[in-house]
Amino acid sequence: PRIALFSDQLSRTRNLTAFTQLVLRHGIGIWRDAVAGFDQQYDNDDRALYWARLKMTRAIKQAPVFGSLLPTQQEKLLWQFELLSRGQQDIKFNRKAKKRVLITGFDPFFLDRNITQANPSGAVALALDGLLLSFDSSSAEIESLMFPVRFHDFDLGMVETLLAPYLKNNKIDMLVT
Numbered sequence: 001p002r003i004a005l006f007s008d009q010l011s012r013t014r015n016l017t018a019f020t021q022l023v024l025r026h027g028i029g030i031w032r033d034a035v036a037g038f039d040q041q042y043d044n045d046d047r048a049l050y051w052a053r054l055k056m057t058r059a060i061k062q063a064p065v066f067g068s069l070l071p072t073q074q075e076k077l078l079w080q081f082e083l084l085s086r087g088q089q090d091i092k093f094n095r096k097a098k099k100r101v102l103i104t105g106f107d108p109f110f111l112d113r114n115i116t117q118a119n120p121s122g123a124v125a126l127a128l129d130g131l132l133l134s135f136d137s138s139s140a141e142i143e144s145l146m147f148p149v150r151f152h153d154f155d156l157g158m159v160e161t162l163l164a165p166y167l168k169n170n171k172i173d174m175l176v177t
Helices: 002-012 016-038 047-062 071-084 120-128 151-155 158-170
Strands: 099-106 132-135 138-147 174-176
Touching (some): 002 047, 016 047, 047 071, 047 120, 071 158, 099 120, 099 158, 138 158, 151 158
Parallel strands (some): 099 138, 099 174
8 A cells, every 4th residue: 555655655756855855754654554454464475675775766756846856865765765674763672671782684596596585684684673672671772674675775885874874872782684
């Protein structure tokens, strides 16, 4: 439902401000949808987020407003969508747990060889996002995000962009990737 709504809203948008707001809102939204929807699955398949991101990226590129943007504006908007749809803005660490754990997962890969192949690391990231664990007098809060399996994104500094704020000044106690 989000993809159809997003595509419809983008096609009717006539200015950059409204277009950008839609891209940002729905970028965060597909991450949250994937985390919430993952709890309802029984097959540990992380591909729904991947397919949603691809369809929504295509909708962004096909929208009339997008075509009117400068190439640098287009790249910036697509980059923001990538980061948001991978959990960047969903990391909160606000439950006052004694330990803060950040987990990274990866998109499925080799889909050209096996379309049904999921990625266990992506499944773990979706399954554990937002989890609060307690044992005796200790607690740990888990947040997660997802990385692509494209070298281009790594060359652009996606890992640094997503992880640096949490590694700086010991904002997390553990990083699992």
